[in-house]
Amino acid sequence: MEILVCVKRVPDTSENEIELNSAGNGIERDELVYSINEPDNYAVEEALQIVSKIGGSVTVATVGGEDDEEVLRREMAMGANHGVLIADEVFSGSDGRGIASILKAFVQKGHYDLILTGVQAEDGGAQIGGMLAALLDYPFASLVNSIEVLEGQKLKISREIEGGNKELNEIDLPCVLSIQTGINEPRYVGMRGIRQVASAHIPTFSATELEIGAGTVGETAAKVKRVDYFLHSLGKGAEILHGSREENIDKVLELVAAKGGLK
Amino acid sequence: MARIFAYIMHKGGIVDDSAFELAAAARKIDADASLTAILTGWGADLDAASKNLSASYSEIWKIANEALAYPNAELVRKALQRVLPSNSIVLIAHEHFGIDLAPGLSIKVNSAFVSDVLDVSAVRGDDINVVRQEFGGQVSTHVRCDISTGAVLTIRPGAFKATENLAELGIVVDKSGEVGSLVAGRRYLGTVVAEAGDVDITKYNVLVSIGRGIQEKDNVAIAQELADAIGAAVSCSRPVVDAKWMEKSRQVGSSGKTVKPKVYLACGISGAFQHLAGIKGSPYVIAINKNPKAPIFQVADVGIVDDILEFLPEMTNKVREMRNVAAK
Numbered sequence: 001m002e003i004l005v006c007v008k009r010v011p012d013t014s015e016n017e018i019e020l021n022s023a024g025n026g027i028e029r030d031e032l033v034y035s036i037n038e039p040d041n042y043a044v045e046e047a048l049q050i051v052s053k054i055g056g057s058v059t060v061a062t063v064g065g066e067d068d069e070e071v072l073r074r075e076m077a078m079g080a081n082h083g084v085l086i087a088d089e090v091f092s093g094s095d096g097r098g099i100a101s102i103l104k105a106f107v108q109k110g111h112y113d114l115i116l117t118g119v120q121a122e123d124g125g126a127q128i129g130g131m132l133a134a135l136l137d138y139p140f141a142s143l144v145n146s147i148e149v150l151e152g153q154k155l156k157i158s159r160e161i162e163g164g165n166k167e168l169n170e171i172d173l174p175c176v177l178s179i180q181t182g183i184n185e186p187r188y189v190g191m192r193g194i195r196q197v198a199s200a201h202i203p204t205f206s207a208t209e210l211e212i213g214a215g216t217v218g219e220t221a222a223k224v225k226r227v228d229y230f231l232h233s234l235g236k237g238a239e240i241l242h243g244s245r246e247e248n249i250d251k252v253l254e255l256v257a258a259k260g261g262l263k
Numbered sequence: 264m265a266r267i268f269a270y271i272m273h274k275g276g277i278v279d280d281s282a283f284e285l286a287a288a289a290r291k292i293d294a295d296a297s298l299t300a301i302l303t304g305w306g307a308d309l310d311a312a313s314k315n316l317s318a319s320y321s322e323i324w325k326i327a328n329e330a331l332a333y334p335n336a337e338l339v340r341k342a343l344q345r346v347l348p349s350n351s352i353v354l355i356a357h358e359h360f361g362i363d364l365a366p367g368l369s370i371k372v373n374s375a376f377v378s379d380v381l382d383v384s385a386v387r388g389d390d391i392n393v394v395r396q397e398f399g400g401q402v403s404t405h406v407r408c409d410i411s412t413g414a415v416l417t418i419r420p421g422a423f424k425a426t427e428n429l430a431e432l433g434i435v436v437d438k439s440g441e442v443g444s445l446v447a448g449r450r451y452l453g454t455v456v457a458e459a460g461d462v463d464i465t466k467y468n469v470l471v472s473i474g475r476g477i478q479e480k481d482n483v484a485i486a487q488e489l490a491d492a493i494g495a496a497v498s499c500s501r502p503v504v505d506a507k508w509m510e511k512s513r514q515v516g517s518s519g520k521t522v523k524p525k526v527y528l529a530c531g532i533s534g535a536f537q538h539l540a541g542i543k544g545s546p547y548v549i550a551i552n553k554n555p556k557a558p559i560f561q562v563a564d565v566g567i568v569d570d571i572l573e574f575l576p577e578m579t580n581k582v583r584e585m586r587n588v589a590a591k
Contacts, residue, residue: 011398013398013399013401013533017401017554017555017556018397018398018401018402018556019402019556020402027398027402095375096376097369097370097375097376100370119362122397122398122399123397123398124397125366125376125377125378125379125395126362126366126378127365127366127376127378130362130363130364130365130366130367130370131366131367131369131370131376133367134340134366134367134368134370134371135370138448139337139447139448139449140337140363140367140449141363142336142359142362142363143359143362143363143518156452158455159359160359160518161454161518162358162359162517163518163519163520163521164457164511164512164518164519164520165456165457166454166455166457167359167451167453167454167455168451168452168453168454168455169449169451169452170449170450170452171448171449171450172448172449175448175449178362181501181502181505182501182504182505185507223374223375223409223412224375224376224377224406224407224408224409225406225407226404226405226406226407227392227404227405227406227407228404228405229397229402229403230402230403230404230405231402231403232381232394232396232403233561234536234539234558234561234562235561235562235563237560237561238548238550238560238562238563238564238565238566239564239565239566240555240560240565240566240567240568241565241567245569245573245574245577246581248567248569248574249574249577249578249581251565252528252549252551252565252567252578253493253578253581253582255526255547255549255565256469256493256526256528256549259525259526259546259547260468260469260524260525260526260546260547261468261494261525262469262493262494263493263495
């Protein structure tokens with residue numbers, strides 16, 4: 001099975017506190033640690049597991065710039081056969097539809113039985129997979145948390161729905177699936193693995209090569225544009241305890257006893 | 264002005280609470296808009312659900328089709344494509360079905376798409392401004408959305424308060440005849456109900472709930488010891504289950520359990536909205552997190568900026584000391 005996994009490099013929220021920049025129009029990016037978007041990593045692992053069972057290859061692609069090569073190499077160190085960077089100045093400022101249109105053009109240059117994305121990017125809208133499927137007229141399922149390959153160009157999948165329940169579906173190939181975290185246990189990638197793919201060739205595709213018309217992607221085509229970033233409190237905010245740890249523990253125990261009861 | 268539609272989820276003849284929240288969001292976009300609810304389904308359940316909406320929507324479009332008895336997003340999308348006028352604004356609840364349906368629908372009806380919307384502005388020219396969040400709620404953004412060819416927006420459950428009622432009751436319009444036959448490349452097979460698990464976290468007054476801040480599987484014992492000492496249960500957020508450190512039955516959130524404790528100790532939990540959606544009944548929330556910017560501090564009653572790996576064991580020791588003193 002030929003599998004394409006669409007990935008994104010994002011600021012790692014487990015490593016960073018995301019803060020506004022001084023102008024208030026973006027986030028402070030100077031000292032951010034970036035990594036692969038977490039659900040995308042699960043998607044790559046799932047692709048690798050399918051291919052190890054039934055054969056085929058895994059291609060990892062991202063729409064971005066030179067800096068994004070590092071996540072492609074990381075996923076190649078995990079075992080992905082190919083990494084592809086889809087990069088062009090005219091892509092900048094694309095909205096979800098723009099990114100999905102770029103990926104569609106790339107998909108149509110190759111042949112893939114299955115296309116995976118992560119369910120959502122840290123800074124995204126859980127939209128690219130569903131849009132890409134609609135552009136390609138492929139079936140789509142979101143929040144996928146298990147995949148079984150069936151005979152006859154079909155998969156049996158489950159989706160995560162409310163209350164921890166699972167919705168089982170049969171879906172025809174080719175299709176697009178957005179992968180939920182927890183579907184598998186992504187393998188560890190060590191420094192040695194990264195070094196082994198350090199000089200692997202990563203082809204780049206431009207708008208011209210993908211025959212993407214000017215004006216169909218990028219900022220001019222975008223109907224959805226981020227105006228600014230701001231801090232927005234969902235509630236009234238907690239009363240922060242500033243005591244010593246011992247004092248705070250006493251206070252918490254007092255509160256637990258008063259509000260819920262200590263047994 | 265574009266017409267505003269809301270796609271309504273329903274089950275067993277009862278419409279989802281989000282139906283009334285979508286109406287509130289629609290009125291904020293255009294106070295004078297004539298709102299239309301669209302329901303798809305089959306049989307008596309669909310008819311019953313359609314009748315629930317007449318106080319909130321001027322028209323209720325009912326699409327009955329046997330293929331829609333279970334909501335399959337691809338089939339629902341095809342049905343909507345056939346009935347929606349061009350340039351419509353379509354509102355859908357941001358939960359598992361909306362995530363399945365909405366992005367592809369926006370492509371097929373050639374409209375702008377914004378997901379997980381928390382707030383909306385009134386229409387200004389061809390635009391509306393909406394509020395959404397990034398990085399698990401650590402920052403919010405204003406997003407400008409060009410609605411000149413319509414828009415599909417998914418609305419975060421709970422973000423809008425259902426308030427108004429219509430002076431005149433809405434009418435049910437049967438649109439089933441406009442839909443025709445429906446086939447999809449994806450077929451629903453059945454639903455697997457979540458396993459019960461060893462501990463029922465919904466039964467406890469006090470929950471010691473752990474998140475990514477617990478860092479590794481061996482540290483779960485730290486939370487368990489505290490829970491044992493105070494007569495609580497240990498629950499957790501999604502990353503702990505993803506990492507296989509705890510069973511799925513311990514997870515609080517929209518894809519896990521809904522709990523109604525009296526006290527919720529959120530330990531090393533960032534506070535993503537999917538997690539908060541599982542905490543009901545307004546418990547007293549005490550948050551302990553190393554990151555002073557963690558969104559959990561926005562919604563907690565009391566917050567402590569500290570490392571749970573040190574705080575929790577000291578708290579356990581303190582409880583044991585108190586017990587020893589009391590025993591003597």
